[in-house]
Amino acid sequence: MSFELLAVFLASTIRLAIPLLFAATGELVSERAGVVNMSVEGMMLAGAFGGAVGAAMTGSPWLGLVFAVLTVLPIALLQSVLTNSLRANQIVTGIGINILVLGMTTLGYRALFGARSREVIPGFDAVPVPGLAQLPVLGPVFTQIWLVWLAFLVAAAVGWMLSRTGLGIVLRGIGDDPEAVAKSGAPVGALRHGAVLFTGVMSALGGAFLSIGDIHTFTEGMTNGAGYLAIVAVIFGNWSLWRTVLACLLFGAATALQFQLPALGIVVPNALLIMLPYLLAFLAVAGLVGRQTAPRALAQPFWK
């Protein structure tokens, strides 16, 4: 692999990993608090859609981003009320929301963009990081849209929050034993709601990254399983933040390899590369790679 190619590969890995990273960071917080959001896929799609609509309507990707979050919040709220207030089955409601959002965005896209599909949607542009982007080989890696750096920043902040703050302790406690935390006086229900809403915001950013960050367009069902992959990254990351970040990067690399390997003349079935993340995660939960320790109360409703 030549150095240029390596740099492109790294840059590509990062770009493909960022939507996952946003969503997985959000989902990690929620799962540490004991709530699985299968709806990450739907929330990302809604974020991509909201971002595109907002940017197209206002002409500003910044407002698009705001729009993305505003679009997803009601969906996250729905998920949260269903799982945390009504204690509905988390898996099933998540899948239901995904079906719902796919239908709504498809319909909405046709209603709003149908006639003018060629219009370019305003989006964020890549900006070189002063200094770093001039590096000889790795330069291209540091020419990215700012959302990329935000993703890493938020991930770091979440890592700090989980390990170093009182909020982090309580969230982790809720994921293991919500009853015990409730006895300590912390508002378990409110915190679980908050965790799901946070997942919503992060998924919105991940989705918006796809539509108005990486590519300035929206296509029907454009997340194409990225939300599920984010959940898989959390599982493969063994519910630890830095491992989840690594998992996202690894999954990004597996996808990026699909375009690097042909250039190197290496033949690996595409299907295998696409399957790789799921396969790795499966081997991990099967106990064949290390020991998995999911939060004890994961996916269990909390009855006060």
Next chain:
Amino acid sequence: QDPLTVGILIPGSKSDKGWMESGFDGLTAAQAKYGDQIVVQMIENISNADMEQALTQLASQNALVIGVGGQTQADVLKVAPRFPDVKFSIVGGNAGVEVANVAGYDVKQAEIAFVAGAAAAMLSETGAVSYVGGLEIPSIVNAGTEFGNGARYINPDIKYFESYTGDFDDVAKSKEATLAAIAQGADIHYHILNLGLRGMEQAAKESGTHIIGSYSNYCGTDPLYLAYSITGVGYQVQYAIDEAVAGTWVAGYKPFGLAMGADASDMIVCDPTPEMTEKLTEIMEDIKSGKITVLEG
């Protein structure tokens, strides 16, 4: 006289900037041409398991049913015998269609890909060109191969990169595939993609490279595009309707390609030099005459 009833099945999204949209454009053109002489029913975005039912419903209410894309072929062949009075046209159909009421129109994308390759080689400033295909299936792979052959026909030393994203509609992957080629010097990109094209556009825009479009005319409207090939998907839709309205519709396999004229298959460079035009015309003639042989597809 009763209007002709036309049912059209577009398996993907009719606004995909690619094959499907091109087919839809053909339909729109025919509607403009015939006004209320034709009545159209359309359905898009159909999954594999629902295709047969959609075709059956179209066939039961229309005199002419058009399937836009080879992926409809298997189901058309299944449905057609049940509706002997309905005419079926498959846009992007292939040899081997031998049902009495089915016509298969072969788009011959490889031919024009060869010409596109030649154009790309002439337009390239870096001596490197690239191609991104969706599914890694023969017709798409053959088009890629011929694009490379065409480029080498002009410049034997040209660097050529091709890759396949496994999905005509995946924008992120086609962007990354294009960026990988750009990193190795490619400055002109050709493609057989649908929605995925938007990813390629984004990559080209970010890197200041250019695209040869493969379905629609972008000359003058989008500086990213230096040229485009006419693949004739829309033309075939129109062709099917024309023939049916005129009462001259016939079943069977029909190759389109360069031999059917400029509406079916052509290569347009937006700002050509006279030499370019001359060379491209020469190549197209040579393909028609068999002096240059290209792969099927």
Next chain:
Amino acid sequence: MNISMSSPSATLARIGPPLLAVLAALTVGLIVIVGMGAALDKALLAFWRGAFGNGYAISASLNRAVSLALVGIGFVIANRAALTNVGGEGQIAMGGIAATALCLFPPIAGLPLGLAFVVPLLGAALAGGAWGGIAGVLRTRSGTNEVIATLLLSFIATWLLYWCVQSEALLRQPMTSSATLPESLPIPEATHVPLLTGSYSSPVTLGLPITIALAAVAALVLARSLFGFRLSAVGLNPVGAARAGINVGGHIVSALFIAGAFGGLAGGLMLQGEQFSLKAGFSSGYGFDGLVVGLLARNSITGVLAGALLFGFMRSGGIAMEMGAGVPSALVSILQGLIVVLIAGVAYFQDRRSVR
């Protein structure tokens, strides 16, 4: 499960909420149709015609309902042991792969007495069952959450299928011309699941009676059999069940195996009854829709059948509505999603009493 739950008012309490949810969702559907500016009467007429207009429409809906019902029945059976099988999509895919491989294995097509289509169907069920069973084994061996395992296995199977149709070494048809799509060879006629009517104008396959029979068996097994009783015990209290001499691990594996086998059979029927060649995207989301049907049914097999019919006909109607009235069939997704969300939500009011 609860013997005392059979009075008319109890029955109403059971089916009332799902019914209301469906009605509410349909109302939203009407509002959307009007909101999109389509003519309501035209849209409804198209919907009606598409769903019930002719023998073909009905048959296609029934065939689709068969696939959904099978996945749904499997879901309910696993759910009896308190297991959530979300891997229907992958189990369908594995069934499709196995059925294709067997149908294309020359000696099979030559089998007499209908075995030519029965053997691949059994193979499909077995393959789907194995795929579900893996999750069961993991659950008993290392306590792996079956939701996570079946979901991951589902993705793996989906891409395995993609691989199978992409690689000539596997199931892809030989690439004789540029026309060869990435799909398997068409399966031989002898391996097709026979049509009940004998005519492709109303192509209901033998899958329908098979499914009805299996549904009856499943209902009987769940309500009256020793096995069903043990599944309940395992689901309600694994420790108590173990003390009572019930092989808890064995029942968990069996429950997920059976759920998978139903999914696999659905895959076999989809391949041998309708599609006839294996393609990427073969399962078409029926695994998730079937899971939803299973959920809607709230553990009743009759409910599964009702839900499967509802979804089966709804999609047919949706396709027709798009053609006839220009209302995108994505509306059907919206309705399905709404129904799931509403039903999962109202479940709270039904379950509140029975928890703790």
Next chain:
Amino acid sequence: MATLSAMKEASVAPPPGRDQPVPRLTMSGVGKVFGAFTALANIDIAFHAGEVHCLLGENGAGKSTLCNIIYGLHSPSSGAMVCDGVSYAPANPKAALASGVAMVHQHFSLIPELSVLDNLLMGQRFGRLDRRGEAARIVTLAETYGLSLDPHALVADLSVGQRQRVEIVKCLMHNPKILILDEPTAVLLPDEITALLEICRRVADSGSAVVMVTHKLAEIEAIADRVTVLHRGIVAARSDRPAADMDGLVRAMIQRPDATGDDPAGLAQLSTRRHRPSGKAADEVAQLDGISLRDELGIARLQDVTLSIARGEIVGIAGVEGNGQTELGNMLAGLLHASDGRWFVEGQDLSKASPRQITEAGVGIVPEDRHRVGAVDRLSLADNIFLNRMPQYSRFGIIDRRRQVAAASTLAQQFDVRAAGMGVRFGSLSGGNQQKAVLARELTTPNLRFLLAAQPTRGLDVGAVKAVYSLIRDAADTGVGVLLISSELDELLAVADRIVVLYRGQIVGECTTDASNREQIGIWMSGKHT
């Protein structure tokens, strides 16, 4: 128990306000209704500054419910509370903590996955934590009460006693005016109990009110300034001089509806047995041979337990709870396997047998945990009566409901299980009827030769207790060997033929059921023989 009694005298200064009590918290007319069930009715009670106030009462009397109301976990259905002169109605534990009420729960509320420090800081503040500073502060606080703890240890790695210390420190961090401890000693070793009581005294001496729930009279004697006895949700007795009033308190606590005299349950009748086991070796039904068992953390729960039970003999296992009884019961039920040693019934080695094989060998099991092990609450009574014997009522895999319900109904009658019908949920039966149903199943185990009954009368009223023991004794009279595990020494003395005492997983003593052995048994149980 000597240490416990000594401690009371050691408490130097009389609690402040002993003469003019300063009420920290008063409850008046407090009641709590769960659905149709009245857990507490019209409770009037005051907790004073400087006192250790014990709540006494049998299982289900409503003690925990009372504590939970004070701590804001339940809201009372009726009545009012006043805390330090102001009306007090905490909406949740946070509000209770803010008013100076802290509680150590009957079931620990620590999260084993987290460190001691994280558990202690849980829910206190959401912002950034100064871990080092907090740790130092906590160690200092703990030391002022004579407690030592390692703030960085993982709770999962701590012993039960250490965990409880963490719970207490967690309360002390709030500097509580009222400290509630719900059965804090149930799981402690004797030394740990002594230490705990000392802490309670210190907290009280600092001016707080300590409310402690317990079943253990020795503890009351040692520590209580005042006692309130709850019985079935009402105050049954109070005392300001508990040590002197002990007999009356006990009577109030265990009064059964048909209570008479010193033997309220009338168990004495049961001890006159028609057949006494011969005690010959040839008559052995079951043997435990050098059984040792470690839990998943590798901690020894049973050590070299060797025991044999003869035909018709009832062997009682006495011991403070948590000394290996649960593990012994689960092992005999086939839910755990011994790490060492073997056990036999009629010579058949069952050490590695599955629950089903154990049942087939003629072993009946009445488990300690009825809801988790003995039954499936959400199945019907009929299903639970035949939980392990459904094949008898099925043909070709299909259950013959009519035959099953008929048979269940016969058995229910025979064992006096009272229920609205065979189809009612097992979980909706009262405790006594649930237990009789389990006995009906286990005592009719085909070819029954050995019966394990673990805590068979827990939570039962007197009528039910008597019925259960009659059933067990009748079984023994037909030649079944019985191993009876109970924490009720009186019941063991009345029903068993022989008593062995389990202490820290080991058999530390064995004697007959002669009443004169009671003191010796107490010494063995307390581990003071060493």
